[in-house]
Structure formats: structure tokens, C-alpha cells
Amino acid sequence: MSATLLCVQEDREIGRLYSEALEAEGYEVLCARDGRSALDILARQNPSFVLLDVYLPRQDGFEILAEMRMRPETKSLPVLLVAEGDVTDDVVRRARKLGAVGVESSPMRLDRLVANVAAHLKTEGREISIGGSIPGRGCLREVPVPELLRALHVDASTGVLLLSHGRKKKAVEFREGWPVSVKSNLVSECFGNYLIEKGRCTQLQLDESVERMRAGEGLQGEILVAMEALDEEGVIEALEDHALEKLLEIFSWRDGRFEFRPGTRIQRGSSVGVAGHPSMLIVEGVRRHASLKLIDRYFAAHLDAFLVPCADQQERLSDVGLSASESSWLRGLDGSVTLGALLEEPEEIRRLVFGLISIEVLGIEASPGDWRGTQAAARAAEGGTKAPSFDGKPDEALRSELAKLASAMEDEDPYGVLGVPSTASDDEIREAYARLAKQAHPDRFHGASSSVRELASRVFDRVSRAHAAIATAEGRKTWAAERSRGRRAAAIEDEGRRALQAETEFQRGEKLVAQRDYEGALLCFGRAMEHFPSEGEYRSHYGWCLYLCHPDNEVMLGEALEHCREGLKLAKDREKPYLLLGRLYKAMGRVGAAKKMFSRAVEIRPQCVEAMRELRIMSMRRDKNKGVLKRIFRR
Template structure:
């Protein structure tokens, strides 16, 4: 269960996998798989798209020739040829990443080694699923049933216990209605063989599901029965069986990034101000069942799995919301606790009762200090963006620098600072501005070099940062390096099809190329006419 172990320990590094027929390198960042390198030709993007019947072999070959001749990536060539839209490419890159990971579950033997690395870049595509969902799909669709049966025979007389760990219980997992009903009957009182005997699922399906839930840490095995709350929270009414052809449609149905981000900001500030009842959205005198239902709903919405590929400012807020929801639930999950909390509200007042009625620990103080830095950094970067719009590069650079001091590993902050610094360089060179002391840079610093370093570091930290590629494109354009600028704008659109600035720049480049081609054609026509006239005069 290496994938789950890496997830639980939030490991960052590379998992090397090898068997006689294939080699793969799976990069993990904070416990989540972010990229896969493969030597299987069938998994290369062009071949993958042909296999999915989205493009023909002729279209693949045409795009490969264009990509090679223009020294660009295949995806950009497919977009420029009009074979794929940026949105389609982004979806297929996500599906390709999933397929490369899921294929590993079909291996019956092989060797692996995990090497920790402090910095992992990842890929420009997001996996778009939790490790639990990855395990579930891999086991259900790819893993040989012989391996599963052999393992479950060893567990046959052991009891299946739903985990009590809240992080594991609320992992994103898309079960079918039938599977969710099966899971709900597991309460720690039955042996595996008894669970299988009472299931309405066919045997292979039942075996695969149990194995997947154990591998994902949602079920545990024990030689002793142990009463445990069933995994009721796994089931969502809208969950449907997983079918690859419907993946693109499913992605469209998910909440948009902006909606999720706004919801996180809104609830984060609520958690900081509200009491336990308000955090869970409860009345002044809730029942334990109402507390449970409210907690389940919010814990699923704000589980860290949903935000792991977000910028750290969003990711950290979601983590704090999840902790706040857990704390509120712990204070209210029985009638006795509800009565005690309501009594404390009456006697101490709302200001005297927070999520923790005990004295604040040093650990809690550290957490609050960290959150304070996150909020201050966010405020500073918003000011930087405001100044960028106003083209006030001195203030933009100063504000972005403040954000980086507070949150030095945030990729977006690096990119914004780099762009402000690059534009400030022109002002300094013309004598219209000086390097502010707040930037902590020597007067003779090569600002443009430092600016590019920051943007490149941002993209090394987050290869999906569309803004970073956009800024590099602008820089190359100013330097007259049109081909290099074009490649950066293409990457920006691949990472974020809604990046209007990058789309506009690509349209300008295409129009200029078409105009140059027409101009060249007119010159050729004139030359031919002159030649014809000259020949007629001679003859």
C-alpha cells in the first residue's frame, strides 16, 4: 500500500518502479502523485490520443512534425493546428496522467524504491483525484484478481473495522450507490468472510472493493471485533459508477476553481470568528444527529484532498477550516457535550467560549502566528497586483517582496515579484526610479536577471502556474525572441485555457505570421510579373 503510506506521511520525492517490460518514475509532493515519467510508448501523449480515438494517426504525425520543426511541445502543436482546443488538451493531459498511474496497478511483480527529494516540480496537468480514489480505481479496474484473492484469503477470519481517523474517513472516494450501501453495513462486528457472505455484490466485485478500502486506509483488519461507526459519509447521492468516457463530463460538473476559492476564503474567516455552533451552521439547541449531519457535510467539503493542488494560501486555509470543523464536532458530538457547551455559552458569553475551552497551548499559538503570516502575505500580494494594474512598479515590487518574506515558498508570489522587478528595471535604467531599500538588493544588481530567476523558480515550484509562463512570454517578446515567447504563451494557455492575456498574445503572433506570409506572397507575385515583362521585352 505504498501510495497510501506516502499520502499519510505527506512524503515528497520520487517513487521508482521497474519490471522487465517497463520503467516508471512517479513524483509525489506532500503525499500526492503529481507526475509520471514512462518508457511505454503507448502512454506517450500522441499515442494516447490516438488510442482514445480523439485524433487520427495522420493528425498525430502532422502535429509531431510541427512540434519538432518549431521546437515546441506536442500539445501546443495540436492546439495551433486546430486539432484540439486548450480545454480539451487540459482534460486529456489529466486523463493521460491518470492512465499512466492506473497502469501500475496491473503489475504482478516488480521492484520499487522511494527517494526523498526536498523539491518536486510535478507536471502541468493535475491528477484531479485523491489518492484514495486512485487506489479505488486501480484496484477495481486494473489489479489482477488473483493477487486480491490471495490476500483476502489471508484476512478471511479477521474483523473489518472502519477507521476512526477523520482524515482517512473523509477522503474523496466516488463509490456507486450499491457499493456505498455495502460499506455501510461494516461496523467492526463481522469477520471478512461474514461480510462477503452477506453482500449482494458479486464475489469479484466484493473482493476488489474490500481490498481497495483497506489499501486506502478506510478499513482496518483486526483479530478482535471493535465497535466502530460505519463509513456513512462516503456515500453521496450524486456518485455514479466510474466510466472513462464520462470523465470529461464529470470534470465540467465539478465546482469551478473561483467558486471553490471564494468559498474557502469565506469559511476561513468564519472559523476564525465563530463559535462551534456557528461553524457547523447549527441552531442554538441542536440534536446529536444534527451535529453529525452538519459535520459530515462540511468535512467532505473542506477535506484537504479537494485542495491539495491549490496555491498554498488556499491549501492552508482549507486545512485550518477542516481542523476547526473537527474541533467544533468534538465539542458537540454527544448530548452531554452539547449541554455543557450551551451552559458555557450562557455563563461566559460568546467571547469566552471558542473551539477550545482549555488554555491555549504553545502549539496553538504557533498555529495562530502562522495563520497571521498567511493573511498578511495575502493582503500584500493583493496590493502588489493592484499596483501592477496601475503600472506602479516600485510599489508593486515592494508589496510582492513583503509577501515573499512572509511566505517564501509560494510560487505565485515569486512570479508576481519577478514581473514587477523586470518592469522596475527599465525605470531604474532610465533614472526614473531607484531600487527601494525594502527589496534588499544592491544598487548595481541586474534586476532583469534576478526577475527571470524568480519567475523560473516559481515555475520550478509549480509547473502549472499559468501566470509564470505568461510573464516569461512577455519578457521574451520584449527581447524580440518571438518563437520563445510563443512557446511560453502556449504553455500558459495549456495550464489555464481561460488565460485571456496569453490567448490574445497568441492571436497577435498568428495574425503577424499570416500578414508576413501574405506580404511575402505579394513580393513573389511582383517578382514574377517583372520577370515576365523583362522576358517579353527581350523576345
């Protein structure tokens, strides 16, 4: 299923309705209000479908479509035309001549719009599958929620999982198998109702925040902070808890439908944040919401089967986190427990066992298994919810740790990257790889900022490529032959090397900014840009640092603004470019533009305390100014 659509609609309200309907189906929607903007978007992006208004200002839809057909990259792009009022024969004829897939009267019924788009984007001759064993769409009775989420994690799937249960509909976005965002159509699950239910704010405070939000004063969380109903940390905690509850509620669905759309994203969803490893979320969902009748029915269907540990279960068990009673029960297992005997255990234990079976820590066999490894793992996993895998370190410490690794790998061959001699055996190479992979695996940094996760991915990719090259005797022989003949992929190695050099320079620049050595930092950020010009965050930091070096120079301010804007274009999915551009706008006195940037940074990463603090300061100043004006007018 294609990920991105372009909606070109002059009427803002109709365009909004179309976009929301398509986003609810899991598509990413780009919007334009005139033909020129549409063509600019098509020059930068590659949408898989275009919804094009016929009656646009300046250039109508037919002119835009004709220009699209002249471009090689959009020559065969499916385009559905929409025309206000009745669709005449002349409109249909012209549409066919230009290769449109159809013409519809506008405003179009939303269900018809969704069906039209789905029909034209349907994957031809191939059904999407998850992990090779689960279909991309189906029934939750046949594929229960725990099994579905486990398959998405094992397959490291990226995309949106659409779920429906009666009138309930939810969408969960996954990135590399981790749930990162959730969206629901239930009014009862809105953020305000959650705050009231948990006693985190009063109804009066909620009503005031809704009024101010409708007046355009910002996001609800920002407004509650400005009202001092919650502090920044309280809002972040509430947002993450709310998203987690919204996600885990799907474990109570015993039937319904699901569909996975790879490559798509959710717009304006609730960020799940650092709730834990996907395995922990599955077990927690079973603990809180799974049907106990369904669990007992499963045990009753395998009365005489023995509960046994699965292979590699020690690592997976460490991802879960166990209460003292759960750990104690697991440590007491001796291999003689059958599923029939579990029916006599407390509800807490039955739910735990079913959750561990769901994530393949435990299995069932006709004969007993060896529990010694599981007993040790249970002891290590005790302590309730597992802390984030990066041990709560701040981003600066994580960056520094990864930068040291990256620096040590610069200009090294595969043996140097893994830190082994050229005479190393298969076992020595495997041990070195396991040590470095554990240190730099992206899963360890899941809850860190996007820039830290990207740096971890680069380091891990370098380690993985080095291991793949020399893991076996045959591989080492091939690598040596290629090296002697000069056939190695020099370009790829050079790109990786430049990326790591750029990150090292960026690290130095950040440290110099903290020391207020802006001139030195500017040189570092400049070198980072030279090494890796496509990294938007480097360009944004360069622009902000350029302003710090020359705060009173209008020419430099203009150049700084261009760098920050360009950095944002290159890294639209990161919070830092929005934060830095917001600060630059704030320094220029453009308060409205600054607020939009800070708000967007918070939308991308609710844990961005710097942006939340900027918004709070702006709100406090606005409230203070309102008070001054009231006193003036009273006089």
C-alpha cells in the first residue's frame, strides 16, 4: 500500500475534510491550495496518488495535469479529478484525454473518496504479510492482538496498523517494530477526559483550556501549563500515560478487523513515548485487559501439555520486568507444571504466563523442559517495570558515548571496527560483534531523541557491515581478495566515514556552545555540514550559532535564517530544527512564527522540555501584557 497522497483543493474546509478522512485510513496526506504549490510539492516529494481540484485559481486542474504528464516522474501518476457541481461530458472527455483515473463531483462523500483511493492504490497480485506468516489484513479472532503485535516487532515493521471493533477504530504507528503513536475515534479517550478521570485537573480548568485552545492560543498541554494546572513534566507524563492506556485497551478486543499499511504514518496521534520494550507492552496489555475466559480456555485446550522455556528466552524475559510475586513463582518452577495445573493458580499468574507465551518466552511441549536458565533470568528481571534501556542517561551523555565509538571506528577496516586481529577466529569475531552490537543497538536508544537514535543506527550499521564482511572464513577470504584487487565498496565506506566524522564535529560544536565559545562551535558545525551536507540538524545548529556569533548583524541574521529553514526542510521529522528556528524567530520579534515552531517541536517529541519551556514563557508574557492593558484601560 502506498504511503503518501497529494490533495490539491482550493476550498480550505473541503481540503481539511478530505485530508482527515484519508489520514484516518493511515495515509500520509500532503496538501496544496493552488497548482503552483502542487507542482512544487511534486518536484520534492513522490506521492502515489493525487486528488486534484479542477477549478483552481491561476492555473486550473487540467493545466496542472497536462504539465504533470510532461514530466517523466509524474507521467503515469494516478490522478483523480474533482469538479464542483455537476460533471459535464466536456470535463470527462478532457480528463480522459489527459489520463486521469476518473472525475468526481465535489464535495465528494468521504466513504466514496476512501474507496476510490483504496481501489487505485490496491497492491496488484500480491498480498502484504507480516513476518511471512500473518496476512496484512484479517480478523482478530484468527490473529489475536498479542500475536499481531509480536509479529510486527519480530518483523521490525514500519507503518500503520488499523484496527476496528464495532464502532471503535484505532490506528497504531510502528517504527521498526516499536509502537510510537496511537490514534482513536473514541471521544471517551480524548486527553481532557483522561485528565479528569485521573484527577489531574478540574472540570473548570479543562473547560477553560478547551476555550483557549479553540481561540488559537496553542495546544491543550501548553495551555494547561500556562494556567499552572500542570507543569511541563506533568503534561509529558500525562500524555505518555494517556497514549499507553489508549494502546493497551485494544488487548480487550476479542474480535474485529485489522489491516497493516507499511510505510504510512499517523498525523496528530498520541505519542507512546518510552513506555518500554514491545515485549513488555504485550505482557502489560495481557495483564490489564486480556479476557481471562479466553486465557483459561487456552489452558483447558492443552491440559496435559508442559510449560517449557523457549530458546533465547533469557534475553526476552529481561525486556519484560516482573513483580516480586511473579519472579518468585517463575523461580519456583521445576519442569513439572502442566497447563491444566495453571487453572488453579491466581489470576495474576495465569495472565503472566499467557503473556509470556505470547512473546515466546514460554512454550508448551509434550515433555518437561530445563528451567535452570529461566530461574536465573527471572531473578534478574525482578523489579517491576523495566527502566529505559539507556539507563536514564541524558541525550548529551548518550551522544558522547556513541561519538566515542564512532571516533574509534574512523578509517578502520572490518577487523579494526570490531577490535579483533586479522587472525581472529569465528568465535572471537562473534563475541566482539555481540559486545559492540549490545552497546550500539538502536533498541537500546529507543526513548532517546531522534538525533541520538540516528547516530546509534549509523554506528550499529557500521558494526553490522564489518561483521558481515568477516564473520566466516570464506567471508574473510573474499574480503581479503577484494581488498587486494581494490574492489571494495569505497563509496559506501566513505559515506559512513564522513557521517561519523560529521557527528564527531557536531559533538565538539555542542560542547563549545555550552561553553559559550560560539566562534569555535560555528567552525565545528561548518565542518559537520561539509562532511554530511544532507543532515538537516547540522545545518540548523550552524544557522543558530551564526546568529549567536553576530546577534546585531542584519546580513548575518538573514543568512542564519536561511540555514535554519534549509535545515528544517532536510529534517522535518526532528524536533531540534523547529526548536532552533523558533528561537531565531523569537530573537527577531516574530512571536507568532516562533510559537508555531515550538508547538511543532512538542508535537514531534512531547518530551522536548526546551520547547515546552519556551511556550510557557511566551504564554506567561502574554498573560502579563493582557493584565497591563486592562489596568491602562481602567484608567
